[in-house]
Amino acid sequence: MLKEFREFIARGNVMELAVAVIIGAAFGKIVTSLTDDIIMPVIGKIFGGLDFSSYFIVMGAVPEKLAGSSDYAALKAAGVPLLGWGAFVTQAVNFVVIAFIIFLMVRSINRTTAKPAEVAAEPAPEAADITLLREIRDALTKQG
Numbered sequence: 280m281l282k283e284f285r286e287f288i289a290r291g292n293v294m295e296l297a298v299a300v301i302i303g304a305a306f307g308k309i310v311t312s313l314t315d316d317i318i319m320p321v322i323g324k325i326f327g328g329l330d331f332s333s334y335f336i337v338m339g340a341v342p343e344k345l346a347g348s349s350d351y352a353a354l355k356a357a358g359v360p361l362l363g364w365g366a367f368v369t370q371a372v373n374f375v376v377i378a379f380i381i382f383l384m385v386r387s388i389n390r391t392t393a394k395p396a397e398v399a400a401e402p403a404p405e406a407a408d409i410t411l412l413r414e415i416r417d418a419l420t421k422q423g
Contacts, residue, residue: 310380314373322372334365
């Protein structure tokens with residue numbers, strides 16, 4: 280069983296998948312930073328707030344020590360039910376950025392990848408009965 284497992288792991292597809300997961304995780308952190316540190320502050324500034332992820336709706340009782348607090352992380356850690364729509368919008372923008380970057384990558388790969396040359400199809404050989412009829416026609420034209 281150990282030998283089968285070793286063979287399974289050594290296959291190219293599994294190793295490529297492992298590399299893709301590691302690179303994807305690192306890429307995800309870069310995009311998260313791009314979204315959280317660059318894009319969302321600009322969007323927050325446009326909409327009047329600097330920290331877009333702090334937009335939320337309190338849906339339950341707030342402990343006295345956190346009364347009047349606008350710290351989403353502290354309220355969430357205290358177990359206060361929150362509708363964190365700002366965090367959701369941040370994640371949605373994060374997804375759109377990742378999807379757009381992947382689209383650009385696939386598009387550039389498709390453009391640079393050589394497409395197989397289209398081979399001109401040779402016309403199908405003429406059927407024997409058509410050839411025979413053509414010869415008969417040509418012979419009758421010469422006699423007539």
